[in-house]
Every structure is written in C-alpha cells, then in structure tokens.
Amino acid sequence: MSETLTGAQILCRELLAAGVDVIFGYPGGAIMPFYHALPEYPGLRHILVRHEQAAAHAADGYARACGRVGVCVATSGPGATNLVTGLATAHMDSSPILAITGQVSRPMIGRDAFQETDIIGLTLPITKYSHLVQDVSELASSVREAIAIALSGRPGPVLLDVPKDVQNQKFEYEPSRTAIPGTLTPGANPGFPGSLDQGIQEAAQLIAAAERPLIMIGHGVILGNAYAEVRALAERTGIPVITTLLGISAFPESHPLHLGMPGMHGEVHVNRAIQHADVIVGIGLRFDDRVTGNTAAFAPRAKIVHIDLDRAEIGKNIPVAVGLVGDAREVTRRLVQAVEPRNCETWRDEIQSFVRPRADAFSGDLSPESILASIYEVTGGHCTIVTDVGQHQMWVAKHYPYERPNTHITSGGLGTMGFAVPAAIGVHIARPDESVWSISGDGGFQMNMAEIATMVQEGLSVKMAIFNNGYLGMVRQWQQFFHEKRYSCTPIWSPDYVKLAEAYGIAGWRVENRGQLADVVQRANAHAGPALVEFVIAQEANVYPMIPPGGSLSEPIEAQPAAAPAV
Numbered sequence: 257m258s259e260t261l262t263g264a265q266i267l268c269r270e271l272l273a274a275g276v277d278v279i280f281g282y283p284g285g286a287i288m289p290f291y292h293a294l295p296e297y298p299g300l301r302h303i304l305v306r307h308e309q310a311a312a313h314a315a316d317g318y319a320r321a322c323g324r325v326g327v328c329v330a331t332s333g334p335g336a337t338n339l340v341t342g343l344a345t346a347h348m349d350s351s352p353i354l355a356i357t358g359q360v361s362r363p364m365i366g367r368d369a370f371q372e373t374d375i376i377g378l379t380l381p382i383t384k385y386s387h388l389v390q391d392v393s394e395l396a397s398s399v400r401e402a403i404a405i406a407l408s409g410r411p412g413p414v415l416l417d418v419p420k421d422v423q424n425q426k427f428e429y430e431p432s433r434t435a436i437p438g439t440l441t442p443g444a445n446p447g448f449p450g451s452l453d454q455g456i457q458e459a460a461q462l463i464a465a466a467e468r469p470l471i472m473i474g475h476g477v478i479l480g481n482a483y484a485e486v487r488a489l490a491e492r493t494g495i496p497v498i499t500t501l502l503g504i505s506a507f508p509e510s511h512p513l514h515l516g517m518p519g520m521h522g523e524v525h526v527n528r529a530i531q532h533a534d535v536i537v538g539i540g541l542r543f544d545d546r547v548t549g550n551t552a553a554f555a556p557r558a559k560i561v562h563i564d565l566d567r568a569e570i571g572k573n574i575p576v577a578v579g580l581v582g583d584a585r586e587v588t589r590r591l592v593q594a595v596e597p598r599n600c601e602t603w604r605d606e607i608q609s610f611v612r613p614r615a616d617a618f619s620g621d622l623s624p625e626s627i628l629a630s631i632y633e634v635t636g637g638h639c640t641i642v643t644d645v646g647q648h649q650m651w652v653a654k655h656y657p658y659e660r661p662n663t664h665i666t667s668g669g670l671g672t673m674g675f676a677v678p679a680a681i682g683v684h685i686a687r688p689d690e691s692v693w694s695i696s697g698d699g700g701f702q703m704n705m706a707e708i709a710t711m712v713q714e715g716l717s718v719k720m721a722i723f724n725n726g727y728l729g730m731v732r733q734w735q736q737f738f739h740e741k742r743y744s745c746t747p748i749w750s751p752d753y754v755k756l757a758e759a760y761g762i763a764g765w766r767v768e769n770r771g772q773l774a775d776v777v778q779r780a781n782a783h784a785g786p787a788l789v790e791f792v793i794a795q796e797a798n799v800y801p802m803i804p805p806g807g808s809l810s811e812p813i814e815a816q817p818a819a820a821p822a823v
C-alpha cells in the first residue's frame with residue numbers, strides 16, 4: 257500500500273526499515289526538512305553532537321562496535337565539510353557508515369549558493385559511494401543501495417547528498433525490501449590463476465613445508481568475525497600469531513601462540529620473527545608501511561600467502577606467492593581443513609630467544625602500563641578501549657591485555673587525533689552494558705573535548721582517560737630522535753581538567769602517582785555518568801622500540817635501560 261510522504265519522511269522510513277535506531281548529527285538550513293520530520297519517528301534516536309566531525313567518528317565507533325551501519329547527518333557546506341575527516345577515517349579502516357548531507361535546492365546547485373559545497377566531489381576518494389539524490393522518486397532505492405554498499409564486501413563509508421527541495425518533495429511511497437546481491441562469487445578467485453580451492457591447496461603445501469611460518473592478522477579478522485577460524489588454524493599448526501594495530505583483540509593476548517604487534521612500534525622479537533620467517537599467512541590486513549617498514553627489506557625470506565576480501569589489497573604493497581580472495585572467515589575455515597596438524601615448537605623456541613627484557617625508560621612511578629593494568633583490573637576486562645592517536649595509542653596497543661574479541665577500537669589507517677572521545681560515544685551506544693574508556697593524549701583530547709557536552713545532554717556514561725605529558729608526545733619523540741631535540745611547537749598547554757569536568761557537571765579526577773591510581777580508576781568506572789581522569793605522566797617518556805620511518809624491521813631503536821637513547 258502506498259502513502260504520500262515527503263522526501264524527508266521517506267528518508268526516515270528507509271532508515272528504520274534498514275534497522276537504524278540511532279543517528280549522530282547536527283542540524284542546519286539545508287537539512288531542516290529532515291529534522292522537521294524526525295520527531296514523527298521516535299524509533300530514530302538522534303544524538304546531537306557538538307561538531308559534525310564527532311558525528312562521523314561516533315557513527316564509526318558505533319559501526320565498529322556492533323557491525324551495523326553507523327549513520328551521521330549534517331547540513332550542506334560547513335556541516336558537510338566537517339564530516340570529511342570522519343569519512344576518511346572510516347574509509348581507511350573499512351568502517352560502514354552512512355553520511356546524509358543536506359544540499360542546497362536543485363535550482364541553486366552550481367550557483368555558489370549560500371552554504372553550497374560540492375560534497376560529492378570532495379568525498380569521492382574517501383567513500384565507497386557518494387551520490388547526489390536528484391529526485392524524490394529515487395530516494396528510497398538510493399538509501400537501500402547506499403547501505404548495502406556500505407555493508408557489503410569490504411565495508412566502508414557512503415554518502416547521500418539530498419537537496420533541500422528533494423527532502424520537501426512529495427511522493428507516493430511504497431516500502432520495498434529488495435535484496436541487493438553481494439559482490440563476490442563463491443568459489444572464484446578473481447585475478448589469480450586457478451580456483452580458490454587450488455589456491456588453498458597451494459597455501460596448505462607452503463605451510464606444511466615451512467620451517468618458520470607465521471600468521472599475521474588484521475582488521476579483516478574482526479570485520480569478518482573469523483576469530484574461531486584463525487584460532488583453529490593457529491592451534492592445528494602451532495604457528496605463532498601476530499596482530500597488527502587494527503588486528504588487536506582478534507586473538508587473545510594470553511594465548512601461548514600470541515606474539516604481539518609488528519612494525520614501527522612492534523616488539524623486537526615480533527619483528528625479528530618476521531625477518532626470519534619463511535612463510536607468512538596474512539589474513540585481512542594490508543601490509544601497510546607502519547607494519548612493513550622498508551618493503552624492500554621486509555620479511556626477506558618469506559613466501560606470503562595473503563587472504564583478503566579486497567582483491568586490490570593482494571600484492572599492492574608486498575609481492576605474494578599465493579593470493580586468496582575471499583571472506584576471512586570462509587577462506588580460513590577452508591584452509592584449516594586443508595592443513596595437516598603440525599607443531600612449530602623449534603621455531604617458537606627460536607622466537608623466544610629473540611625476546612628482550614623490557615626497558616621502557618619511564619621516569620616517575622605512574623607508568624602508562626600501570627594505568628592500563630589498573631583499568632583492566634577494575635573492569636575485569638569487560639571493557640572496550642577506544643584510543644586516540646599518539647604515544648598513548650601505542651602504549652595501549654602494546655600493554656593492554658586484550659582477551660575479548662573486538663574490544664580495541666582505534667583510528668589505524670588515517671591516524672586521526674580527536675577520534676577517541678566521539679568514537680567512544682558511538683561504542684557506548686552500541687554496548688550500553690559494558691564499560692567504555694576513551695584514552696587520549698592531552699593534544700587529541702583537546703581536539704574534541706567539546707563532546708563532553710554531548711555525553712551530558714544525552715546521559716552517556718563514557719569514561720575518559722587523558723595521558724597528560726604536556727607535549728604532543730609522539731611528535732616530540734620524533735623531534736627527539738630525528739630532529740636534534742628541537743621541540744618546535746610540541747609543548748602543549750592544558751586547562752585544569754578537573755575544573756573542566758566540574759564546569760560540564762561531570763565527575764573528574766587528577767592522578768599524579770601510583771598510590772592514587774586504583775582508587776580513582778575504581779571510582780570513575782563505577783560512577784553513573786560520564787567521568788574524566790587526567791593521568792599526569794612523565795613528560796619525556798618514549799615508545800620503544802621504534803623502527804625509524806622507512807627503515808628496516810631489522811634495525812630498531814631500543815631503549816637504553818637508564819638514559820634516553822643515543823640518536
């Protein structure tokens with residue numbers, strides 16, 4: 257049965273039909289018809305952010321936490337351009353979000369109208385799909401198609417630009433749930449000779465013949481829900497597992513086969529294992545430059561088996577011996593069936609001999625590691641950690657003992673400072689029954705701290721940790737190592753965060769020594785409402801080890817036990 261509805265009403269109806277129940281957004285002139293219709297649809301909860309960038313990050317955090325499409329809404333012009341960083345962040349990390357932007361009315365397009373921006377042109381390279389809806393008659397199908405594209409194959413962000421007059425246009429609307437077919441043909445191995453089965457057999461033979469095999473897993477394992485299959489592969493073969501930054505929490509840290517993170521800030525034994533490996537099975541990762549360092553010197557002895565849903569990733573950065581195009585879960589499941597049971601004990605013993613004693617050279621007793629241990633202890637691990645970008649992000653990646661799947665959320669590909677606080681809002685909405693802690697540096701926190709107001713207005717009990725070292729720490733570290741310690745523009749002033757918390761009417765604490773740690777973390781975690789904890793850490797603590805940018809994984813800068821490193 258059809259009904260006469262406006263474009264704005266059709267938008268709401270289609271969102272509800274797609275299972276959307278929360279929207280992060282900010283109103284303005286060109287999106288006003290949509291906001292006018294919204295109160296008629298109480299099933300769509302709207303979270304009013306304080307900046308559209310935060311709406312995109314919150315939608316991204318939500319999508320990563322629950323696997324459903326995250327929706328953000330903005331007006332034309334500045335509202336739409338404010339979404340751009342969030343869309344690029346989601347694009348780099350394959351997160352399915354739908355951005356809906358208002359656009360000036362169709363007769364005004366192309367006339368430099370007030371608040372007109374070509375947001376389609378701006379976002380084409382950072383979305384899977386950007387589309388200007390030209391008429392109300394195509395609106396419903398555009399929403400369905402956009403959401404299907406966001407979620408299908410390798411997920412990613414999509415944008416629908418809806419002119420104001422299209423939102424006001426009336427149309428005989430008939431609900432439809434036509435399924436849009438997926439993009440992959442099961443059994444095919446596009447772009448590679450032979451079938452997927454042949455490729456799996458070849459991979460199994462390589463694994464059987466290998467003396468020093470490794471499994472490296474990335475975000476695709478989390479997106480593809482391939483935890484059990486990866487674990488089965490590791491346990492059947494005894495092959496140690498390396499988790500990239502975005503693969504963290506895809507494999508339990510405490511598992512005897514878990515090695516740790518590779519790359520620029522990876523542990524020495526992990527990178528050495530890569531340099532000694534003769535076969536690497538990469539699952540759902542893209543061998544980016546932070547993982548490989550100098551690609552010419554990366555894993556010089558290894559034949560690479562690369563499993564990825566996105567054909568374009570295979571062989572893009574690293575030449576592969578066997579490329580397997582497909583869903584991480586399905587292909588890994590088939591690989592488990594194809595491999596013979598084996599045990600890599602000798603190789604694992606060899607890797608153990610690479611392990612170096614920790615020498616982080618922290619001064620002061622409030623080490624990042626002790627803070628993270630406290631959060632883990634207090635929450636019993638029932639917590640999702642959302643990190644920002646910088647040194648604290650690396651400390652979390654290296655030291656937080658992730659046991660449960662998909663409990664580590666961070667901006668890996670784009671490295672977007674300001675991500676953690678708004679993304680944690682989205683995660684909290686997706687997972688209301690468990691603790692969500694954002695962890696930021698004093699720089700990144702100040703980029704989006706206005707979102708505390710969003711938490712207060714919407715009653716969102718997010719816990720915010722600030723690692724305050726008085727610097728843009730990661731940049732200062734690079735200045736220390738590679739720019740003759742010229743700390744140009746990296747010291748950063750902060751407000752009194754406890755007073756800031758007070759001004760917003762939320763709970764706030766400052767922790768300056770280890771004696772205060774457990775009590776404050778406990779109180780913040782138990783507090784019914786948003787809470788902020790500033791941890792005052794050593795100003796010049798560094799993240800070790802470090803592979804210099806473009807360097808080989810074989811040449812790390814390591815901490816000198818007592819003093820700063822010679823550079």
Ligand SMILES: Cc1ncc(C[n+]2csc(CCOP(=O)(O)OP(=O)(O)O)c2C)c(N)n1
Pocket residue numbers: 644645646647648649671672673674696697698699700701723725727728729730731
């Ligand atoms: C939006 C954005 N601007 C600049 C950078 C470059 N950058 C990377 S890390 C970093 C310093 C982060 O400092 P802070 O937030 O205090 O965290 P810390 O490194 O001290 O833990 C900067 C400026 C970035 N990643 N993102």
